[in-house]
Amino acid sequence: MKQTRPYPRAVVTRKAARALASGHPWVFEGEVLRLEPSPEDGRAAANGDVVDVFEENGTWQGAGLLSEQSKIRVRIVTRNANDRVDEAFWRRRAQWAWQHRRATMGARALPGCPPDTNACRVVFSEADGFPGLVVDRYENVLVTQVGTVGMDRLRPVVYRAVLDALAADGEKIDAVFERNDSPARAKEGLPLAKGWWDGLPAPDSPRVLVRENGLSFDLDVENSQKTGFFLDQKYNRRAVRELAAGRRVLDCFCHVGPFGLNAAAGGAELVRCVDVSQTAIDLAGENARLNGLDDRMAFTCANVLDYLPELARDRARLREEGGPFDLVVLDPPAFTKSRGTVSHAARGYREINYEALRLLPRGGYLATCSCSHFMTRDLLAKAVAEAAHQANVQLKQVEERQQAPDHPILWGFPESHYLDFFIFQVV
Structure with a gap:
């Protein structure tokens, strides 16, 4: 040089x-x-x-x-030797990140709904050139997670860069909530904390009403998982919605109910939402009432790993829960967060898909996914294929999907590809 x-x-x-x-x-x-x-x-x-x-x-x-x-x-x-990594550099990066969301999501909203950028990931760490920084937008609130010491030092600069990029496009943000409570920060020697960033006035409540796919969600950005919601499944939820009309749907690992609500909004006859967290179930119920869909939705607090085999064994219990079901959604948490536990995780994915397939009739649909980078697309496909063989059914693939484009996959950086999603029909 x-x-x-x-x-x-x-x-x-x-x-x-x-x-x-x-x-x-x-x-x-x-x-x-x-x-x-x-x-x-x-x-x-x-x-x-x-x-x-x-x-x-x-x-x-x-x-x-x-x-x-x-x-x-x-x-x-x-990788550009002409770059100086100064405030102007981060402002350019923030503008590029927001322009990408506008280009890939700005015109994809359902009719009569606000642009899909009203609730989206604005910055996705390395994939957007901000290593260790995640910024999610929920209407007029940004929720951030900072996981590296370099980005932690740059917080005032990069927050302002993101806010100014949005403001230049007419998008008003009133507050920033910092969810710096991930244990991963300890690996960088960073303290754990969460609260409103002092660069903007703090609202009275951490609750935010968010619209996605025409549905309203009451989120708690302070206490919910991650930053309050799982934005990466936005279009996968819409794909389930398109299949749901007239069906009886079992939504497993439902969290606050986004797959189930999309299915109900798509015309499902009944949706049963199941999650091990009573807090999540309560929020899912509130969201159902908020959208006027509670007459077609029901909720069970249970461990899905125990619940599915129970329904397969006990037909009376299955009927009590609203079955038989002809559409099952499996959206489990990551079963592995390291390469060393992949084989154990593969068994877990195989088991839950096997139990779900036991409940589905011929012609029924299975929507299944993995949100772990280490459980690759091919490993997930293998686990589902083994589950189908074990259940003595054949699967016809309807769709293969990934994370939404506000969580871009950076080629050369496989860690940015972490969500794989399949829809199958049992034939």
């Missing part, structure tokens, strides 16, 4: 350089050979700083954020 850049340097192994060249944005702890001071002013790298990444032969590989306590030691933010 001929130009002199102002950042300290991380010199990395050939293995790291090959991974970076393939598009992966991470350099791991053991791949950093040494840190060198800035050639411009002699400044040493501090935790969270921007560092230039060089292979040992002197080839520049990009610039990233240093995390001294993490196994992921550097996260690349640019």
